[in-house]
Amino acid sequence: MLQILHCLTCLLHHCDDCIFSTWCQNSLRVRKPHLLPFNIYSVVLPLTQKREQSCPATNTSMLNVHLVPHTHDDVGWLKTVDQYYYGDRNNIQHAGVQYILDSVIDQLQQDPARRFIYVETAFFYRWWKQQSQNTRRIVTQLVNEGRLEFINGGWCMSDEATTHYSAVIDQMTLGLQFLNETFGECGRPRVAWHIDPFGHAREHASIFAQMGYDGFFFGRLDYQDKARRMKTKEMEMLWRASESLTLPLADLFTGVLPNGYNPPEGFCWDQSCNDAPIRDDPDLEDYNVDEIVQRFLNAAFYKTNHIIMTMGSDFQYENANLWYKNMDKLIKYVNALQAKGSKVNVLYSTPSCYLQELNLANLTWPLKTDDFFPYADDAHDFWTGYFTSRPALKLYERLSNSRLQTCNQLEVLSGPKSTSGPFGEGDSDTMKRAMGVAQHHDAVSGTEKQHVAYDYARRLATGWAHCEVLVRNSLAVLSGSESPRVFCENLNISVCPLTESSQKFSMNVYNPLGRTVSWPVRLPVNGSLYSVTDTNGKAVNSQVGNYVCMSFKLICNIYDMKSSSLLPLLSVRWFHFSINNKSVLMYVFKFLKVTFDDTTGLLSSLTNLETNQTIRLTQNFYWYNASAGNNKESRQPSGAYIFRPNSSDPFVINKTAEIQIVTVSSTVQEVTQWFSPWVSQVVRLYEGHSELELEWTVGPVPIADGLGKEVITRLDTDIESSDYFYTDSNGREVLERRKDYRPTWDLKQTEPIAGNYYPINSRAYIKDDKHQLTVVTDRSQGASSIYNGSLEIMLHRRLLYDDFRGVGEPLSEPGEFFDGLVARGRLLLTLTPPNMAADVHRPLAQGMVLQPLLSFQDGTPLANTKLEFTGLQDALPPAVHLLTLSQWDKDSVLIRLEHQYQAEESKTHSQPVTVNLQKLFSTLEVLGASEMSLGANQWKEDMNRLQWNTAKASKPLLLSAKDPSPWEVTLNPMEIRTFLLQVRQL
C-alpha cells in the first residue's frame, strides 16, 4: 500500500496523471498600507538619518582618501563557524568574532568620526543575542548614525562558483531579514561586498541588483584583467548581469578594490600584523610620523578625487584599538599637511559613502556583460579546482536545499502544529541557518579544512533533524494520522531497515515542485513477493524483488570488492561475472536509443527518437595528473582551490569498460560499466523519460603511486561545437564560453586545461546547428570543452599537496570505510535540436534541485488516514517555478515566483506568464499581498537605487509585460517576483 500525500510521484513508473490541484481565494489583493502589522519595519527609529546626511564630509578640491575599517570574517574555513565565533582553537588561527564585535563597538564610541562596516550576519546575529539591552541600545544608535554600517548583510559571503541561486537568495534573505527586524531601514545594506570569493558569477550580480543594492565591490579578478583595467582605468564599471531582465533591473555598479581587501602595504595595524605603528612621541626612539605620512601620500595613485582603502583583513579588529589609534594618528598627521598646501584629505568612510561620492561624480562607466570566471592570480594559478573540490559535500548541500524547501513549504501548508506537534518541536530555522552557513565561500566551495567540512555536514544534518520533526508533524496534520514515519537517509547505498524487514509498508512522497514530475524510486526489499499499489489500491507498474535489490546489491559489491583490493592500486584486477555480455547493446525506449561499442564497452551513440536525431557519443573516464609544484614554470601544485594538471593530456582510466550487468525491464534499463576497481558507472534509461542517466561512482582515488588525480568524464561527440560551450551561472542563466578566450580582454592563455574550466551548477552544453547535447548535473562541478565536440566534467579530486592559499591541507578526503572518499553522482544527458533544448533541460534541472521527499510507515495506514493532499490549487504554468514558499511570521508567508526561462531560449515558454496569487493555494486564503525586493527587506515600490551612466549604447529595452490586475502577477523571462502574503488557514 502506498500512501501518496502531496502528489504521487511514482514508484518506478511514469505518472502523468499525478498533478497538483489548484486552490484560490477571492479576497482582494491588498498592498502594503493595508498589510500592517507585518513586523518588517516595526522597529521605530526616531533618530534615523538618511545615508546622505550621515556620510562624512569630503573636500571637493582635494583627493579624498576613504579609509574603510572592516573585518573579513569567514563563516568557517580553517576553523568551524563556532570556533571562529568564540575564538576557540586559536592554535589553528587566531580569530574570535565575539571579541571583534565587542572591541569595535567599544572603539566606535570613543570618537564619533570613527566608522566600521560589518558584513556577515551569521556572526552578528549570534553576538547580538548575547548583548545586554544597554549594548543593544548603543549599537542601534551607532547604526542610526551611520557609524556602524552593515554591508552585504547576508548570512554569509557566499561562494559564487559553486552555489545555486535558490540557496543564495535564501541565505541573503536570512541575513537581511535579521537586520531589518533589528535595525529597520538604517540596517539595510546598500552595498554588496564580495571581497574574497574566487571569481564572480553574473547571476550573483543580477541577484544583488534585484535585491536593491546600489553597488558591488569585490577583490579578486584575473590578474591579466586587473592589469588591463588598472591601465585603462576600468576598475569600476557597470555590470549588466542579465540578458533577459528588463533594464536596469540587473544593472549593478561594480568596483574592484585596489588592494584586494587588505590595507596598503605598510599600513596594517591589526594585532595580526607586523607593520610599524605610528610612533609619534618624539621622546621615544624611532619617531616615524614623517616617514609614514610620506609613504601614505605616495600610495595615492587614483584617477578620481576619491579613493577607497580597505583598512582591515581576515578576522581583524579583535583589538580594534590598535587600528583606530593608528588611523586616528594617520588622519591627524596627513590632514595637518593641508595647512602646508597638501591636497590630500583622509577620512573615515564606508563603501556606501564612497559609492555615493562616485555617483555624485556623474561619470560614464564602462559596461561589463560577461562574468569573472575563471579567476587566476598568476599564470599557472587558476582557481578552477574548487569548482569540483569535495563532491560529496557539494551534493549534500544541494540535497539539503531540496529538503529545506520541502520543510518550508510544509510549515506553510500545515500551520503552527508543524513546529509544535505530536512529534515534538520542529523548526526550519536551524536548517535555514545551516544552509546559510553552507553557502559560504569556504563551505560548499570545498576549500575548508577537513574538520570544518565535517562541521558543515553536521550542521546540515542537525538542520534536517529539526526539519524532520517539522515534516513528521506536518504529515500528521495533513494526513490525520500520527503513526510514526521514518526517512531512509541511506537509500543511495540501498539501506533502509524498514523496507528491508517489513512485510507490508507504505511510502509517502512529497513533491516540492509546483508541477508534476516523474521520479524513479528504488527500495531495498526482502524478497520478491511485494505488490505495489497507489492510493486507490490500483497496481503500480513496478519491478519488485531480486531485480530491484540486485541493482543495489551490485553496487554494494563494488564496495566489497574495493575493501578487499589491497593489491597495489593502478594494477588491474577484474572480477568477471558470468552474466557479462559484451556484444553490441541497444536500448530502445519511447524517447531514446543508446548504443555501446562492442569492442570497448563504451557508449557509442545517442539517438533522440522523438526528433529523430543521432550523434556519435563516446564517453570515458580520465584523470589529470595534478602538478606537485615542482616544475620549472611554477611551483604551484593542484590543491583545494587550484587546478593545475601537469600535462594537458589526461590518463585514461581504461580504454575499455567491462559491461557487467544488463537489466531490461518495463520501467528501467541499466548497464553497469566497470572501468577500474575505483571507477564504475550505471547507464540508465527510464520508461517515459527523455534523458539518459549516467550514475558514476569514483573513489577511493588511489594515491599510493604518489600522484594526485583529478578525475573527469569526457563526452566526445560529432557535434561541431568548435571552441564554444555553454555553462549556467548559479543554476539560472547560461553563458557562452569559448576556449582560450575572454570576452573582455585579449587572453594570454597559460594553462590550456585549467584556464578553460568554468563552474557549472546545474548544466552545461555543446551545440551546433542541429544538435545540442545538454548535461544536467546533480551538484556544482567544473566543466570545459577542450576539443571540438567534446564536453568534460570534473567529478572528483584527490591531491597530495596544499596549494598555498591558506587552507594548509592537501585535498585528500578520507572515506568512511576506505582510505579515500568514494563519490557517486548522476549526469542527465539530453539530445535535442538547440531551439528545443531549454524546454527539456529547464524542468529537468529544477527536478534535480527540488527532489521528492520519501517517508515510510510500517504496515497499512490507519483507516481514517487522508492519503492524498495537494497544496496548490493547480499545477503552475510550465514557465513558472515556485522558488520560495516560507513562513514569514504568524500571519504571513513569503513567496517567490520565478520565470524559469531566459528570453528567446524557448519558442513556447520564453514569454510573459501570469499567475493569480489568490488562486495558488488549496488550503490557504490569501488576504493580502505586497511585492518586495528580492531580498525581502524592502517594499518593491520603495526601491530607489542609484542610477549610473554607461558609455556603450544600451540594447533596446526589453519591455516587460504588466500585471493585468492587482492579484494577477505577470512574470517576464528570468524574472523573480517576491511577495509577502497575508494568509489564513482554511
Next chain:
Amino acid sequence: MLQILHCLTCLLHHCDDCIFSTWCQNSLRVRKPHLLPFNIYSVVLPLTQKREQSCPATNTSMLNVHLVPHTHDDVGWLKTVDQYYYGDRNNIQHAGVQYILDSVIDQLQQDPARRFIYVETAFFYRWWKQQSQNTRRIVTQLVNEGRLEFINGGWCMSDEATTHYSAVIDQMTLGLQFLNETFGECGRPRVAWHIDPFGHAREHASIFAQMGYDGFFFGRLDYQDKARRMKTKEMEMLWRASESLTLPLADLFTGVLPNGYNPPEGFCWDQSCNDAPIRDDPDLEDYNVDEIVQRFLNAAFYKTNHIIMTMGSDFQYENANLWYKNMDKLIKYVNALQAKGSKVNVLYSTPSCYLQELNLANLTWPLKTDDFFPYADDAHDFWTGYFTSRPALKLYERLSNSRLQTCNQLEVLSGPKSTSGPFGEGDSDTMKRAMGVAQHHDAVSGTEKQHVAYDYARRLATGWAHCEVLVRNSLAVLSGSESPRVFCENLNISVCPLTESSQKFSMNVYNPLGRTVSWPVRLPVNGSLYSVTDTNGKAVNSQVGNYVCMSFKLICNIYDMKSSSLLPLLSVRWFHFSINNKSVLMYVFKFLKVTFDDTTGLLSSLTNLETNQTIRLTQNFYWYNASAGNNKESRQPSGAYIFRPNSSDPFVINKTAEIQIVTVSSTVQEVTQWFSPWVSQVVRLYEGHSELELEWTVGPVPIADGLGKEVITRLDTDIESSDYFYTDSNGREVLERRKDYRPTWDLKQTEPIAGNYYPINSRAYIKDDKHQLTVVTDRSQGASSIYNGSLEIMLHRRLLYDDFRGVGEPLSEPGEFFDGLVARGRLLLTLTPPNMAADVHRPLAQGMVLQPLLSFQDGTPLANTKLEFTGLQDALPPAVHLLTLSQWDKDSVLIRLEHQYQAEESKTHSQPVTVNLQKLFSTLEVLGASEMSLGANQWKEDMNRLQWNTAKASKPLLLSAKDPSPWEVTLNPMEIRTFLLQVRQL
C-alpha cells in the same frame, strides 16, 4: 696644569692630604609638618579608600580563589623598551604596552568588580603622559577605588643577580616617586612583585622591606626547593633579609606563586594563548562550561582557604576583553555552584588583598635567612650563566651608575644653572630613566637579544650626553669659567684626542665619594716633555712620556696582533719581545709583594707587608667547554641564561704565560702576561695602595673550533677554605656559600660546576683562620670555589646555541672590529687577616663603584677660574657612605646616608655612627629635614607594615642606637637612612 675641582684625586700618586671640607648650618631640624609644600602628598584625593575597605569581600567558610589579572611587561628583552611600548616589530614578538594600558583601563570601567595590577612604571609613565585629562581622571578614580593597583612600582622589575643596590634603590625610587606624585597614597605599592627574575637576592628583600612593602611574591626558585616547599607547605614564609639590621626592619613576608606567574593550565584566555574560551551559548557547538568549571575546581589544592591565581603573563591584556569576558564567566559559573553546595568562591583580587587575607589568618610562618641563588629549573638547567653574560654591558651599566651619581650631585651642588646654563639644557632625568631601564632583569642581566643590548647601551650613552651638558654647566658655575671641556670616553683604550694633541691642557677631577680616594689616572700624550702640577702649581709625582703611553700602546698591540691572527685559533703564535725577561720577578712596595713563578710566568705568591702574611697564589685562565645540548643526560646547552659546562674540568688557556713588559716606576709597577692571542693580563701595583690589580683582557673568544667557551680566571691558594666561600648580595651584605650545599634543603647536586656558581656584584672571598683573600670586581660576575683554597670568577662567555629560555639567540657578542667582543676588566685582590678584611674591601669596593670623573680643557685655565671646590664641609666618617644626593624638586634634595659595614665585620667600623645633617654641605643651607622610607614615597613615621609571626626563635634584637638630636642622625651597621632636605643655596 691640573685644575682640581671637588677634591684633588690624584694623578698617579697618593694624596692623603686631599679631603672634604665640612659645611653646616645651624637652622633647626624640622619634621614633616613644617616641610610643606613638598609636592609629595600634594595630590589631594578626597575619595580615597583604605586598602582594607577597597579589597573584595571574601567568604570565610569557603575556599577563596583570588584571581589576579596582571601583565608582565619586560622593559626590553626581545625588543627594545620603545618597541615594546609602541608594539613595533611585532614580527619578533607580539607586544604593545600602549595598547595593554588602553585596553585594561577600558575594560576596568565596564564592571566595578574587575581589578588589575600594574607593575612597570617605566611603561606606565610613558602611557600616562600621552593621556587626556579625562582619561587621567578615570584612571585616578580606578586607582582610588583599588580597581587598578600598582604593584612593585619601580621603574622596572630589576634583576637580582647582577644589579648593584645603589642602582636598584634609584630605579625603585624613580618609579615610586612618579606614582606618588601622580596618585598619592593610593598609588603606593604595598607588595613587591618579582615574578620573573631568575633567582632572588637577599639584599633585594632587605631593600623591599626598608621601602615599606608588606610582602613580596615571586615565581622562580630552585625546582628541588619548590618541590620540598610544596610538600611541606612552605611556599609562603618570612624572609629575614639582613644579619645586621634591627628586627623587623629587613623582615619581609615572601610568597612563591603557584604557577610561576602564569595562569593555571587551560585557563589562559589572552590573545596570545590558545586555551579554549568558555563557550556558554548552548545553541553553539562545544558548550564547555561544565567541563571548565570542573577543571578549575580540580586545580584548587591549597592549604589555607585563600589561594592566589596569576591570570596573565608576558605582555598579556593587549586585548583585555578576552581575559575579562572569560573570567567573568568563570566567576559566574563557579560561584553559581555555591547554591548547590560548592565551597569555592572565586573573586577578582590583587596581591595586596590576598596578602591582607593571609595576614588576617594570623598564622606562624617559616623563616628564611639565606637567599634563592642559584636558580635551577631542572637537574642540568642552572641559570648561572647570566651572572657573567655580556660583561661589557655589565661594566658600562656600572660606570653609568657612577656617572649618574656624579651628575645628581653636581645638579644639587651647583643649582638651577646646571640644567640650563652656558652649555645648554642638561638633565639627570634621562640618565635616571636609562639606568632605571638598565636594571631590568633582561638588561644588565645580559639575557636580552643583541639589538636590545645595543639599545640599552645607547640609552645610557644618551643619558650621559644629557648629564654631560649638566656637568659642563655645573663645572662652569662652580669654577666660574665657561671654557669648553671635553670628556675622554675612550681612555680605557688610550684614546683622548685633546691630550694626545695638546701641548698644554688641564684636567678636572670630580670625586663623587664622601671621602678621599687615591685614583690612578693614565693619559695618552704626545711626547715625554710634560710637567704635571696641582692647583697650587706644585709638581705632582707622575710618570710622563713614553712610559705612560707605552703601557697603552702595548695594549693596542694586543688588538693589532689579534686583528692579523687569521691563523686557526687555538693554535699558538707568539710574539716575542726582546725586552721579555722571564726570571723570577718580585715587586716590593709599601704594602704588597708579589712573586711570579720563573717557569710558568704565573703569579706564585702574595704578601701583605703590613700584616706580614703570605699565601701561595697561582692564577691562571681557563675555559669551560659549553654543552651543546647533545648529551644524554639533558639537551640543555649553555646560553645567555644557562651555564652548563660539558665537563667539570676546564681547559687551561695556557699553562705558562709569556711575561712581556715589566715596568717599574715610583708610581706604578706592571707586568703584562700573555696567555694566548685572546687572553692577556696586566698585573699592577700602585704606590701607596694595598691591593693587587689584575687587568684582564679576554676576547675575541674563538669559536671556529665549534666549541662554546666560558672563560674563567682561577686563583689557587693555600688558604684552607675547605668548601666555603663568600659572595656579596647586590654589593652590600656578604653571604656564606658552601660547595654542593644549600642551607634550606638537602641538595642533590647534579651540576658540580654550574650548580656551585653564585653571583658577585662587588666582591667574593675565601678565608681560613689566618688569611682572607678578597677579590673586588668592577662589574657583576659569576663566581665559585670548586677546590679548597681556590676562587674562580667567570669573565666572559661566547656560545653557539640558544638555551631555550626565550631569547632565541646564542650569546655570541660581536666586536667592534673583530668577530667577537673583547672584554677588559679589573680584579682587585687584597690579602688580610679575616677580621681586618672589611676595613679594606668596603672602601675599595665603593671606590670601584663611584669613580672620579675626569674632564679636560685645552690650555691653561682662565685667570679667574676657581680651581678647587668641595661640596662637603668635611669628609664623611669612614663607616658612612653618601649613597644618594639628588635634586628632588626646586627647594629640596634627597639624601641617603648609608652605614657601609655589616655588624661585627669590622672591629673599628661596625659601630653606630652619627652624622649632622646641617653640617654636611659647604654651599647649601639645610632648612629642614624629614626622614622617609628607603623608596622615598612615604614619611618614615607613617610607615606601618603588616606584622608576621615566625616559628623559629628570633635572635635577640640588635638594638639600634638612637639619634642624639633632631639634626644628628645615627646610622647602625648596614643601615640606610633617607631624608628629604629643604635646602637653600648659599
